[in-house]
Amino acid sequence: MALVNVESKLATEYETIRRREYELITDLLEVLPKVDNLGDERLGQMRDAMFHADHPFLIVLVGPFNSGKSSIINALLGEPELLTIGPVPTTDKITILRWGEQTQRLSGGNGADTLLYPAPLLQKVSLVDTPGLESIFQKHEQITRQFLHNADVVLVVMLATQAMTASNLEYIQQLKEYGKKVILVINQADLLSPEETETVRDYVTDQSQARLGFKPDVWLVSAKQGMAARHNGELDKLAWKASGLSRIEEYLDDQLNDVARLRQKLQTPLQIAKNVNQNALTAVRTNQSALDQYQGITANIEQQLAAQKRDQDKSVRDINTEITEHFDAIALRGSAAIQDTFRFNNAFRSLWGGIVELIGLSRIFRRSASYTNVAFEQHKAFDPVRELPVVADKLPPRLEGKDIQDIDDLVKYARKEIETLPSSISGKVIGSVQAPIKYDRSTLQDVRPTLEAIEDEARQDETGRLEQILRNSMLYLTVFEILLIIFGIVALGTQITDSQSKIVLLIVLIGLGLLALLYMPLRGRILQTGFTNRILKLRGRYIDALSRAADKQIDYGMRLRHDAIQPLTRLIGAQTQIQTEQLAKLQAAEHEMVSIETALAKMGKKGILG
16 A cells, blocks of 8 residues: 555656646747747757657557557557557558547647547556558658657567568667667467467567667567457456566556656656757847847937927927017017106196096097007007017927928938848838828917917007006096196185185195196006016917927927837837846746756655655
8 A cells, every 4th residue: 555655646746747847848839939049940849848748658659550559559448449450551640649538539730640538548658659660651651750759668569470570670770779768569479379479589589689789678469369358348367468468557657656767757858948948048138138239229219309309399498488588578668658658747748638538629639649559659569569470480390390300310210220130130120110291280380370369469459458548547637636726726715714724725735736647657557567467478378379389299290200210119119028028938937947856856755754
């Protein structure tokens, strides 16, 4: 019982490690085909490693057609019709027999089919039935040769009546060159007497020693007797042993209970995977070193784009500075015009104007142009307003010209860099690096009506409003002065008789009258402040509208730049990401290999508690 437990534990450890190797190699086969400059040879080696890891133990049966290979397999698995048997070649493909819960044949595109069958033996070993060596189909021997290097042991099957023919000797010699364990299996031993059996064994051994230079194991078996030993699901152990097929099972058990043998079996695919993975890591790191140069291209492009964006932003700031200067000039000149209109020395003119307004003669005595208009024209307050469109209209062609020139420069640079890339990289460029066919100017064109409305508001509304305020102010001043005079006349003429009091009252009235004249410049100062604030608000609206449109135009231009060179930047970005991911996966595989090697070294060893 203890031995069974040890064997069971060893088999479990073996299968666990084998499964880890299989999953490791499966993951690597997802990564390796995408590694540039690795080579198809490495992929072929990894596929070989996959085959080793996918099969617990592999026995390949070879020999002339009709020598009984398929019959032996049928007898070993206890199913007489599992593989087709006939007097003519029936096997035109390699058939790999593996364990499966249900019987199922899977066709392969590489000349090998897989047959799944629920036989206990197949949980320990995979059997391979091959085309006959002397098949009339030339491809049979070629397929068989390609498959042999994956075998753990090769059983050369020949008939007892045709043992060690010249063709068999030649083929055994070729098998020896593969470095495989070769066992000679003589079928139809039931046709021989005991004496003839020994004679055939000695003859095969002697011929091998004399003509091939080694003494192979020679097993005499009878597939017919082996199948007969199975009846109604029961195995006649004595008959089974007499058939000689039990020797194959015993050999397999010996191999699977040999820790060193199993460790070597698992070490083979692991070592292949390590070698290929190391080559892949070297290739990726080499590719990354080359890619560092290409990433410098991206960094250079980003620097150029940032500098071009700064240039465009500066163009907007320069125009906004000019616009600010124009609005400041409007505010300054308009304030001066208002100051002139409402200054103190115009107070008497204002009184006269108020009297004219009051008695309804304003239409007769009013000048052809209003005081406000005259003052604003004298100070040329609206000249900067008329110049605003000229200033604002300088921005669109400036931005467009810079966009077109920068895009052309970037396209030339990108094309030059693509020409210097290795063909393995440049061949992956998707799309063409080229300047756009059309340029959309609508953003800055669409903002023009908004700017014109602000310009009209600054030029037209203010003078009319100020003229009305001026007339009202003159009227108020005149009414006040008239009322003051009327009050003085009444007071001096009727209510006050004392001459001294009259003098005091007169002085007070004159002082109030003069003080009232200060209303006009004070009113003018208030209007100056209001006018300046209003112009500054218009300036803010004007610059904000133009800046928002300019920002959209700049963003559009930057997108054009990115789109023009996107095939190059996209390639470099994708390659960087791909190679970073490849490196991470290969490094993870490397760590897993170290872990598997540790588990492999511990396989079959007793723990502290035995």
